[in-house]
Amino acid sequence: MATVTAPETATQKLVQYRADGGIAILTMADPPANTYTYEMMRDLDEAILRARFDDGIHVVVLTGAGEKFFSAGANIRMLATVPPQFKYYFCLHANETLQRLEQTPKLVIAALNGHTVGGGLEIALACDLRIARRDAGKIGLPEVTLGVLPGTGGTQRLARAIGKARALELMVTGRTFSFDEAQELGLVQDIFDRQDFLPQVLDYARQFCPPNKASRAVGRIKRAVQTGAEVPLAEALGLERELQQLLFTSEDAHEGLTAYAEKRQAEFKGK
Numbered sequence: 001m002a003t004v005t006a007p008e009t010a011t012q013k014l015v016q017y018r019a020d021g022g023i024a025i026l027t028m029a030d031p032p033a034n035t036y037t038y039e040m041m042r043d044l045d046e047a048i049l050r051a052r053f054d055d056g057i058h059v060v061v062l063t064g065a066g067e068k069f070f071s072a073g074a075n076i077r078m079l080a081t082v083p084p085q086f087k088y089y090f091c092l093h094a095n096e097t098l099q100r101l102e103q104t105p106k107l108v109i110a111a112l113n114g115h116t117v118g119g120g121l122e123i124a125l126a127c128d129l130r131i132a133r134r135d136a137g138k139i140g141l142p143e144v145t146l147g148v149l150p151g152t153g154g155t156q157r158l159a160r161a162i163g164k165a166r167a168l169e170l171m172v173t174g175r176t177f178s179f180d181e182a183q184e185l186g187l188v189q190d191i192f193d194r195q196d197f198l199p200q201v202l203d204y205a206r207q208f209c210p211p212n213k214a215s216r217a218v219g220r221i222k223r224a225v226q227t228g229a230e231v232p233l234a235e236a237l238g239l240e241r242e243l244q245q246l247l248f249t250s251e252d253a254h255e256g257l258t259a260y261a262e263k264r265q266a267e268f269k270g271k
Contacts, residue, residue: 061204
């Protein structure tokens, strides 16, 4: 597959895309709240596919424009003015986009730069890892206060992330809480300082890029975990064996095993 060279400057879309040393940075750009519409989800879908099929991209970082919100979720004014049938198809489209994000065979890191509530948290839950900006806002799924449920995968992904009882309590109360509490629950993996937040996240992401890591192995680990969690154990073990066999034929596996035998640091190429 030929490598698609991503431009280094962001395009004027609701989801801006730029590449930085093997990392695709996707920014939801409708400040201050970065609420999403059908158009934003369409742009997000396009950006995910662009990163997925670029051989020069190894990690995806998703964040929000500005400093107040990662995302406040779906645009409520839009939902309040459209018929029920459109609401249904809007949720269906958003779910398909987040499933694509979740299943893309590259590590996806959510950089939570501000409030991450409602559908914003549902987007973050579809990412593999979540890094928050210290004291930057609240997190939670308060949809019950609007008379609806978290309908973009929230009821399922939150329960899988922190357990059924805790997830249920948070959703039925609609309570929002701090990033510190989210870290205690295992919902957020780390909290970085407010100053230079995104550069810190990019430094964190680079550890998963060549030459530091075999990015194909990272992607296959993700696929084994994401798919394996949804099927019986015997099928999951079969998938694990299949993915391992694919990795055994890669240049990076040869380099990693050889480097270990020669007692030197491996230099991975993502191949």
